[in-house]
Amino acid sequence: MIEQFEESIYRLIVETSTNLPGDVRRAIKAAQEAEDRATRAGLSLSTIASNIQMAECNVSPICQDTGMPTFVLHVPVGANQIVMKEKIRSAIARATKDGKLRTNSVDSLTGANSGDNLGPGTPVIHFEQWERDEIEVRLILKGGGCENKNIQYSLPAELEGLGKAGRDLDGIRKCILHAVYQAQGQGCSAGFIGVGIGGDRTTGYELAKQQLFRRVDDVNPVPELRQLEEYIMDAANKLGIGTMGFGGNVTLLGCKIGAINRLPASFFVSVAYNCWAFRRQGVLIDAGNGEIKEWLYPRGDEVSMEEEPEAAAQPAETEQRREVRLKTPLTEEQVRNLRVGDIVILDGEIHTGRDALHKYLVDHDSPVDLNGAVIYHCGPVMLKDEQGEWHVKAAGPTTSAREEPYQGDIIKKFGVRAVIGKGGMGKKTLAALKEHGAVYLNAIGGAAQYYAECIKRVNGVHFLEFGIPEAMWHLETEGFAAIVTMDAHGNSLHADVEHDSLAKLEQFKEPVFK
Numbered sequence: 454m455i456e457q458f459e460e461s462i463y464r465l466i467v468e469t470s471t472n473l474p475g476d477v478r479r480a481i482k483a484a485q486e487a488e489d490r491a492t493r494a495g496l497s498l499s500t501i502a503s504n505i506q507m508a509e510c511n512v513s514p515i516c517q518d519t520g521m522p523t524f525v526l527h528v529p530v531g532a533n534q535i536v537m538k539e540k541i542r543s544a545i546a547r548a549t550k551d552g553k554l555r556t557n558s559v560d561s562l563t564g565a566n567s568g569d570n571l572g573p574g575t576p577v578i579h580f581e582q583w584e585r586d587e588i589e590v591r592l593i594l595k596g597g598g599c600e601n602k603n604i605q606y607s608l609p610a611e612l613e614g615l616g617k618a619g620r621d622l623d624g625i626r627k628c629i630l631h632a633v634y635q636a637q638g639q640g641c642s643a644g645f646i647g648v649g650i651g652g653d654r655t656t657g658y659e660l661a662k663q664q665l666f667r668r669v670d671d672v673n674p675v676p677e678l679r680q681l682e683e684y685i686m687d688a689a690n691k692l693g694i695g696t697m698g699f700g701g702n703v704t705l706l707g708c709k710i711g712a713i714n715r716l717p718a719s720f721f722v723s724v725a726y727n728c729w730a731f732r733r734q735g736v737l738i739d740a741g742n743g744e745i746k747e748w749l750y751p752r753g754d755e756v757s758m759e760e761e762p763e764a765a766a767q768p769a770e771t772e773q774r775r776e777v778r779l780k781t782p783l784t785e786e787q788v789r790n791l792r793v794g795d796i797v798i799l800d801g802e803i804h805t806g807r808d809a810l811h812k813y814l815v816d817h818d819s820p821v822d823l824n825g826a827v828i829y830h831c832g833p834v835m836l837k838d839e840q841g842e843w844h845v846k847a848a849g850p851t852t853s854a855r856e857e858p859y860q861g862d863i864i865k866k867f868g869v870r871a872v873i874g875k876g877g878m879g880k881k882t883l884a885a886l887k888e889h890g891a892v893y894l895n896a897i898g899g900a901a902q903y904y905a906e907c908i909k910r911v912n913g914v915h916f917l918e919f920g921i922p923e924a925m926w927h928l929e930t931e932g933f934a935a936i937v938t939m940d941a942h943g944n945s946l947h948a949d950v951e952h953d954s955l956a957k958l959e960q961f962k963e964p965v966f967k
């Protein structure tokens with residue numbers, strides 16, 4: 454039984470990483486229907502839809518960020534949890550070796566990547582007993598970018614845009630709306646939220662994450678919470694943040710709220726934000742033979758993401774945009790010519806660089822000439838073949854905001870002309886773009902298969918010692934498309950959307966639940 458158990462867990466991991474469940478797909482399809490297909494949000498959703506389809510077809514990660522693999526098991530009384538834990542760990546290591554998961558477990562003190570997704574605290578495995586004969590295993594792969602957007606409120610509080618939030622249902626309402634607002638596009642909106650009311654700081658977050666295991670289309674049995682969920686779905690979708698924070702009609706795809714008791718002195722509202730790449734699945738396993746008996750969520754192949762031909766993008770009257778094809782290295786003149794809203798199609802070599810590289814470059818030289826270069830904020834999934842050649846298995850952007858302290862200086866020091874990432878950057882980078890002549894290009898977060906297909910060759914790698922995600926990969930691209938969201942003229946779509954959504958948030962200041 455136990456060998457088959459490991460195989461069943463392996464199948465669960467591969468399915469979760471590569472095939473987005475049917476209920477999540479339906480929510481994304483509904484978002485597509487609510488957006489004009491030729492707007493930035495509509496185009497991004499089309500890219501997301503094709504990426505979901507590609508991941509299923511290639512049996513490859515939907516997003517390059519494996520996130521924190523978190524298992525929740527219900528086991529019959531007397532089942533051997535120690536052996537099950539061991540088998541889960543070996544299934545994780547095998548899925549990593551097969552390129553279905555990125556090497557994602559990093560020593561917090563030394564920065565060393567364990568290389569197999571095993572290490573203190575990874576993966577997370579929770580056991581519960583139940584009085585049934587089967588083993589139930591649920592798995593969520595929740596990425597780091599959206600995890601960074603989780604937020605915990607302690608009531609009473611004073612919230613930007615919303616004023617006082619008291620220790621009551623209306624205060625809770627304000628916290629949840631604020632949570633969606635503060636995430637902007639950085640957690641790869643449109644997203645899903647799980648909310649935990651009450652508990653202590655730990656159990657509050659736990660409850661919030663448990664809500665993410667509910668089906669997107671279920672109905673909360675507690676009337677007040679059902680009402681609050683419906684209210685949030687409606688109000689949050691009036692904030693105008695949209696897909697990837699590009700502006701648009703759909704910002705939130707699902708909201709699930711649970712409540713537990715609290716201490717008299719504490720009143721926490723904990724919000725777990727999950728990106729559109731909402732990877733969670735589950736199986737019921739026969740405790741006798743270890744085989745999968747049943748899948749717990751609708752499977753991806755039940756809901757096709759293929760676009761209907763008549764729905765193909767119509768040219769929008771309102772949003773006319775230029776498409777500019779450029780070959781790297783870029784010149785100052787080429788990038789000064791670009792404006793927010795332009796679509797840039799890149800050919801030629803680009804270089805990946807994220808947290809470790811940016812920190813390094815501030816006080817070291819670059820191993821390659823970065824004059825006119827394009828830096829891609831990306832930590833890819835890479836596999837080496839038997840000939841020793843590297844292949845890109847998944848390569849979407851990572852949240853750029855983390856590089857804000859370094860980016861402006863690096864642009865100026867090395868003559869970088871473009872940065873590709875997601876979620877936008879702040880004032881310091883915007884000023885450097887203007888001063889030096891550079892642009893920020895926003896790629897669609899999570900679209901890891903879509904971008905991997907634009908990478909034709911791996912030209913080389915530096916700093917492999919930083920670990921695969923943090924290394925500096927030199928990648929030859931063809932037709933890599935991204936949108937200019939910050940230009941060399943001081944314009945930032947991110948600053949505009951943040952400003953407009955704050956004004957929209959203010960309309961929800963008045964009490965609703967008395």
Ligand SMILES: O=C(O)C[C@H](O)C(=O)O
Nearest residue numbers: 518596597598832851852
């Ligand atoms: O680590 C990554 O590749 C991406 C991360 O999940 C992010 O959203 O920034």
Ligand code: SF4
Nearest residue numbers: 516596598641728899
């Ligand atoms: S890159 Fe975006 S889609 Fe991928 S894990 Fe991070 S937040 Fe989620």
